[in-house]
Amino acid sequence: MALICRCLHQRLGSIQSIGVKCLSTSAVGKLDPLEPDGPKVETTIPGPKSKELLKQLDAIQQAGSVQFFTDYVKSQGNYIADVDGNVLLDVYTQIASVPIGYNHPKLVEAAKDQKNMSCFINRPALGLNPPHDWTEKLQASLLSVAPPGLNQVQTMMCGACSVEHGLKALFSAYMVKQRKGQPPTEEEMVSCINNLSPGNKPLSILSFKRALHGRTMGALACTHTTPTLKLDMPTPDWPVATFPALKFPLEDNVRENKEVEKRCLAEVRDLLETWNKKGKPVVGIITEPIQAEGGDNYASAEFFQGLQDICKEPFKIFNTWVGDPSKMVLLEAVVNVIKEQNLLSNVVTTGDYMMSELKQLQKKYPGLLTNLRGLGTFIAVDLPDASKRDKLLRDIRNKGINMGSLWDQSVRFRPSLIFQKHHVGILMDRLDSVLSDLHK
Amino acid sequence: MALICRCLHQRLGSIQSIGVKCLSTSAVGKLDPLEPDGPKVETTIPGPKSKELLKQLDAIQQAGSVQFFTDYVKSQGNYIADVDGNVLLDVYTQIASVPIGYNHPKLVEAAKDQKNMSCFINRPALGLNPPHDWTEKLQASLLSVAPPGLNQVQTMMCGACSVEHGLKALFSAYMVKQRKGQPPTEEEMVSCINNLSPGNKPLSILSFKRALHGRTMGALACTHTTPTLKLDMPTPDWPVATFPALKFPLEDNVRENKEVEKRCLAEVRDLLETWNKKGKPVVGIITEPIQAEGGDNYASAEFFQGLQDICKEPFKIFNTWVGDPSKMVLLEAVVNVIKEQNLLSNVVTTGDYMMSELKQLQKKYPGLLTNLRGLGTFIAVDLPDASKRDKLLRDIRNKGINMGSLWDQSVRFRPSLIFQKHHVGILMDRLDSVLSDLHK
Numbered sequence: 001m002a003l004i005c006r007c008l009h010q011r012l013g014s015i016q017s018i019g020v021k022c023l024s025t026s027a028v029g030k031l032d033p034l035e036p037d038g039p040k041v042e043t044t045i046p047g048p049k050s051k052e053l054l055k056q057l058d059a060i061q062q063a064g065s066v067q068f069f070t071d072y073v074k075s076q077g078n079y080i081a082d083v084d085g086n087v088l089l090d091v092y093t094q095i096a097s098v099p100i101g102y103n104h105p106k107l108v109e110a111a112k113d114q115k116n117m118s119c120f121i122n123r124p125a126l127g128l129n130p131p132h133d134w135t136e137k138l139q140a141s142l143l144s145v146a147p148p149g150l151n152q153v154q155t156m157m158c159g160a161c162s163v164e165h166g167l168k169a170l171f172s173a174y175m176v177k178q179r180k181g182q183p184p185t186e187e188e189m190v191s192c193i194n195n196l197s198p199g200n201k202p203l204s205i206l207s208f209k210r211a212l213h214g215r216t217m218g219a220l221a222c223t224h225t226t227p228t229l230k231l232d233m234p235t236p237d238w239p240v241a242t243f244p245a246l247k248f249p250l251e252d253n254v255r256e257n258k259e260v261e262k263r264c265l266a267e268v269r270d271l272l273e274t275w276n277k278k279g280k281p282v283v284g285i286i287t288e289p290i291q292a293e294g295g296d297n298y299a300s301a302e303f304f305q306g307l308q309d310i311c312k313e314p315f316k317i318f319n320t321w322v323g324d325p326s327k328m329v330l331l332e333a334v335v336n337v338i339k340e341q342n343l344l345s346n347v348v349t350t351g352d353y354m355m356s357e358l359k360q361l362q363k364k365y366p367g368l369l370t371n372l373r374g375l376g377t378f379i380a381v382d383l384p385d386a387s388k389r390d391k392l393l394r395d396i397r398n399k400g401i402n403m404g405s406l407w408d409q410s411v412r413f414r415p416s417l418i419f420q421k422h423h424v425g426i427l428m429d430r431l432d433s434v435l436s437d438l439h440k
Numbered sequence: 441m442a443l444i445c446r447c448l449h450q451r452l453g454s455i456q457s458i459g460v461k462c463l464s465t466s467a468v469g470k471l472d473p474l475e476p477d478g479p480k481v482e483t484t485i486p487g488p489k490s491k492e493l494l495k496q497l498d499a500i501q502q503a504g505s506v507q508f509f510t511d512y513v514k515s516q517g518n519y520i521a522d523v524d525g526n527v528l529l530d531v532y533t534q535i536a537s538v539p540i541g542y543n544h545p546k547l548v549e550a551a552k553d554q555k556n557m558s559c560f561i562n563r564p565a566l567g568l569n570p571p572h573d574w575t576e577k578l579q580a581s582l583l584s585v586a587p588p589g590l591n592q593v594q595t596m597m598c599g600a601c602s603v604e605h606g607l608k609a610l611f612s613a614y615m616v617k618q619r620k621g622q623p624p625t626e627e628e629m630v631s632c633i634n635n636l637s638p639g640n641k642p643l644s645i646l647s648f649k650r651a652l653h654g655r656t657m658g659a660l661a662c663t664h665t666t667p668t669l670k671l672d673m674p675t676p677d678w679p680v681a682t683f684p685a686l687k688f689p690l691e692d693n694v695r696e697n698k699e700v701e702k703r704c705l706a707e708v709r710d711l712l713e714t715w716n717k718k719g720k721p722v723v724g725i726i727t728e729p730i731q732a733e734g735g736d737n738y739a740s741a742e743f744f745q746g747l748q749d750i751c752k753e754p755f756k757i758f759n760t761w762v763g764d765p766s767k768m769v770l771l772e773a774v775v776n777v778i779k780e781q782n783l784l785s786n787v788v789t790t791g792d793y794m795m796s797e798l799k800q801l802q803k804k805y806p807g808l809l810t811n812l813r814g815l816g817t818f819i820a821v822d823l824p825d826a827s828k829r830d831k832l833l834r835d836i837r838n839k840g841i842n843m844g845s846l847w848d849q850s851v852r853f854r855p856s857l858i859f860q861k862h863h864v865g866i867l868m869d870r871l872d873s874v875l876s877d878l879h880k
Contacts, residue, residue, distance in 0.1 A: 056575045060583065060592050070569040072558040083572045094565040095760045107561040111551075118512040120560060121547040121770065125534040129510040132523045135496045143500065152500050157598050158761065164656040168673060175672040184671055192670040194649070194680045195661060201672045209634070216604040218657030221635060230632040231624055232615040232641045233608060234676055240634045320535045321598065326766075330561065 003311040031418035035077030039400020047084025075102035088402040096414035110333040155323025160214025174283035208243040210294030239271040295407035296380030351376035443751040471858035475517030479840020487524025515542035532844040536854035550773040595763030600654025614723035648683040650734030679711040735847035736820035791816035
C-alpha cells in the first residue's frame with residue numbers, strides 16, 4: 001500500500017515554503033522594483049467596467065464565481081490591477097498560483113527568448129516525440145527542487161490529472177504484487193474493457209474528511225469539502241477518515257493534539273480493516289501535507305510518519321500531451337529566481353513578521369480572530385462566522401487588498417514569494433481598519 | 441437525458457474537416473514556403489542521439505512509448521525534424537494536434553506580440569479573475585467556429601477534463617429535473633460529502649465499445665479500447681453499447697450497414713431499459729462523431745440522429761485555472777489562418793486526391809490494404825495483421841514518413857491542415873515502395 005502526499009509543489013511554480021528552513025537571510029531591497037508603492041482604489045469593486053464585462057461573459061458561460069476582470073498587462077509584482085483602474089495588493093494570487101508576482105522580468109525574458117519560442121507554439125505529444133532538451137528541462141526545473149530520494153518525475157496537465165494518474169499507478173502496482181509476477185488472465189484482459197470483473201477490480205483508496213484533491217471523478221472521490229462539489233455525483237464506496245483537528249496555538253495544546261492524532265491514526269487502521277474485509281482492499285492513502293481548501297488544517301510530522309508506517313511505496317501513464325513543456329520554461333525561470341533571490345529565506349522572514357503582526361491583531365480583536373495558523377506566508381485565521389468573514393473580505397477589497405475565503409468561516413493569505421515586510425505593513429493597516437469597523 | 445458528442449474540435453486547434461464541405465477551392469501555392477521540399481533520412485530512426493537521450497529520460501521516468509527526440513526549432517510546416525538530422529514528412533502530427541504545421545509564422549507572430557506576452561506568463565484563475573479580453577478571445581476563437589446553435593462555451597484543461605466536467609453537468613442536470621425545482625434535502629447534502637447515499641447517486645452514463653474519451657476515472661469508465669488502459673482499475677457499473685461496424689466502401693454496402701446501425705440503436709434502447717430497471721438510471725450517452733483511437737469507425741448521420749432522438753439536452757463547473765488563455769491566443773491565430781488561407785477547402789482538395797490515390801494502392805495491393813475510410817485527410821486503412829502493420833510503419837519511417845498505428849491492424853493518416861497534393865505525392869511514393877517490399 002502506498003501513501004500519496006499530494007504536494008503543494010504540484011501546482012506550477014506554486015512553491016511555498018512548507019517546512020523549509022533557510023538559515024541565511026540576504027538583505028534584499030524591493031524584490032520587484034517595478035511594482036507600485038501601495039494599492040489604489042478608484043471605484044467600488046467590482047467597478048462598472050467589470051460589471052459590464054461580467055454581463056457579456058455571463059451570456060456565453062456560467063460566470064457566477066467571477067470577482068472582477070483583471071488587467072494582466074498593468075498588474076505587477078504583488079499588485080493586481082482591474083479593468084476599472086483599481087490596483088489591489090494581492091494576497092490570494094490566483095488561488096496561490098503566482099509564485100514570483102505578476103509580469104516578473106525573468107518570466108518576460110524567458111517568454112521572449114528565441115530559443116524558447118518553439119516551445120510555446122509547438123505542443124508535443126511528450127510520450128511519443130519529446131523535445132531534444134526535455135530531460136535537461138526536467139532536471140533544471142522540477143527535479144532541481146524535488147525532495148531528497150525523489151529522483152523520478154512524471155509531468156501531467158494539472159493537479160487533478162496528476163492525482164488521477166497517481167491513483168491508477170497505485171491500483172496497477174497493487175495488482176502486480178497480488179499476481180506475484182504472473183501475467184493477468186485472458187478473462188481479466190477481456191472483461192476489463194467493458195467495466196466487468198474480474199478485470200475491473202473493486203479496489204479502493206482511503207482519503208480524509210475536508211480534503212480537496214480535484215474535481216475529476218477519481219480525484220473527486222477523494223475530495224470531501226462542500227456538497228457543491230459532490231452532490232448527485234456517482235462515487236465509489238471508498239473509506240474516508242477523520243483528519244486531525246488540532247487546536248492553535250500548537251505550543252499551548254501539545255498533549256491534547258497528540259491524543260487527537262492518535263485517535264485519527266487508529267481510525268485509519270480500523271477503516272483499512274473494514275474495507276479489506278468488505279472485499280474492497282485499500283491500495284493507498286491520499287493526503288495533503290496541509291489541508292488547504294478544507295480550512296488550512298495542519299498535522300504533525302509524527303502523524304504523517306504514522307500514516308507512512310501503515311503504508312509502503314511503488315507504476316501505466318500516458319495521454320496525448322502528458323504535460324506542457326512551455327510551463328517547464330516558466331518553471332525553470334521561477335526556480336532560478338527563487339534560488340538567485342533567496343526567496344525561501346524571504347518567505348521565512350516575511351512569514352515570521354506577518355505571523356507576529358497577526359498575533360497582535362488576534363490579541364486586539366479576540367472576539368473576531370481565532371485559530372491563527374500558518375507556515376511561512378501560507379497563513380489562515382478564523383472569524384466568528386461566515387457573514388462576518390464575507391463582510392471582512394468585501395470591505396478589505398474596497399480598501400485595496402485582494403484576499404480569499406476559506407472553509408466555513410476562515411480567511412486565507414496566499415501572497416507570492418516576493419511578498420515583503422512593507423507589504424505586510426499595508427496589509428495589517430487595512431486589516432486593522434476593517435476589523436475595527438467590524439468590531440463596532 | 442443528454443447526448444455528448446465529443447467533438448474532435450476539443451483538441452486545441454485540431455480542427456479537421458469533419459463533414460465540412462467547401463465550395464470554393466482557392467488556387468494556393470506552397471502553404472508553408474519555409475518547409476523543405478522532401479524528407480531527408482540520415483540514420484535509422486531512432487538514431488544514435490535519440491537513443492542516447494532515451495537512456496537519459498528513461499532514468500527519470502517511464503519512457504517506453506517514445507519514438508524519437510524531436511528538434512522543434514528545426515521542424516517546419518509538414519516536416520518534423522529529429523535530433524539525428526532526419527527530417528520526416530509528418531502525417532501523424534503529435535496525435536493530430538498540430539493543425540497548421542510546425543512553427544507557422546502566424547503562431548510565431550502571436551507569441552511575439554507584446555500584447556499577448558502577459559497571457560503567456562500570468563496564468564489566471566479564470567473562474568475568479570478573467571483577463572479583460574476573455575469574452576472577446578472566446579468569441580474570436582472557439583465561438584467563431586462553433587456549430588450553429590452552440591452559442592455558449594466552457595474552457596477546460598484538456599479533453600479528459602472536458603469530458604469529466606461534461607459528465608458532472610449531466611448528473612446535476614438530471615437531478616435538478618428529478619427534484620422539480622425543489623432544493624436537495626439536508627440528508628443528501630451531508631451524506632454526499634463522504635461518498636454516501638442518498639447524496640451520492642448511482643447514476644450512469646452509456647458509452648460505446650471501442651470508444652476513447654480519456655484516462656481520468658470518469659472518462660476512463662467511458663473508454664473501451666485496450667486492456668492496457670483499463671486492467672485492474674475500479675470502474676462504475678455503466679452500460680456499454682456496440683458501435684456500428686460498417687463495411688467499406690460505404691457505397692457498396694448501404695443496406696447491410698443500415699441494418700447494422702438499426703441493431704446498434706436497438707441495443708442502446710435495451711441497455712437504457714436494463715440500467716434504469718437496475719436503479720442506476722442512465723443520464724446521458726457519450727460518443728465520438730468518428731471513433732478515432734478505436735479504429736477510425738464511422739456511423740451515418742442517421743445513426744447519430746437516432747441517438748439524439750433517444751436523448752434531449754441541458755450545468756457546476758470550476759477548478760483553479762479552468763483552461764489556459766495562452767492557448768486561446770494560439771487558437772485565435774490558428775482559426776485566422778484557417779479562414780484566410782481557406783484551409784478547409786485545401787483539406788477537401790488534398791483529401792479527395794489522397795483518397796483516390798489510396799484507392800489505387802488498395803487496388804494494387806488487395807492482399808495488403810482493406811477497409812480504406814476517411815473524411816478529408818483524416819484517413820485510415822487496414823493491413824492484414826499487426827505484425828505487417830508494424831513493419832510498414834518501421835520501414836516507412838526509415839524512408840522519411842512519420843505516421844501512426846491504429847487499433848489492431850490499421851494505420852492512420854493525421855496530417856496538418858496545410859498538407860497539400862505534392863505532400864501526398866511523396867507519401868504515396870514511399871508507401872508504394874514499402875508495400876511492394878511487404879508484398880514480396
